[in-house]
Amino acid sequence: MRNTGPASSGKGGKLLLVDDNRMGLAARRTVLEELGYTVAIASGGAGALELAASDDFDILITDWKMPKMDGVELIRQAREQGFEGPAILLSGCPEVNWVKAEDCGADVVIQKSANEITQLASHVKRFLNKKPTRKPPAKQTAGDIAAAKSVKPKSRIS
DSSP: OOOSSOOOOSSSOEEEEEOSOHHHHHHHHHHHHHTTOEEEEESSHHHHHHHHHHSOOSEEEEESOOSSSOHHHHHHHHHHTTOOSOEEEEEOSGGGGGOOHHHHTOSEEEEOSTTHHHHHHHHHHHHHHOOOOOOOOOOOOHHHHHHHHHSOOOOSOO
């Protein structure tokens, strides 16, 4: 499950969606596919890791509470397998307000609610459009830097 660059085919990105609730899984998949994304689904962590081992995904989206392997453990194992892309953790549990993304390995935690789909679509779009964080090349030459260091600042006191 490596993510060395966009794995997307077509207009949208390639997403791995994981949830043990098949109704929720089908609803999210439908919405994401209508938005132009390619969506692979798994009903649990083990199945998701198998899919991830055979394909590259741009984003991992997983439910938190699942039997056998929860979403936090799935994200941890996916990262160990080399997945470097964004991970979105979904939760219907009230404890999600206490969970910070940086503490669970996810890039964002979304509370299941009436606004969930809007938030999910927004974060997916943002993650896929995110530019690499590289600083622009320096515009100064070594001579410019040396000259700037040799100039003494003017005193403000006369």
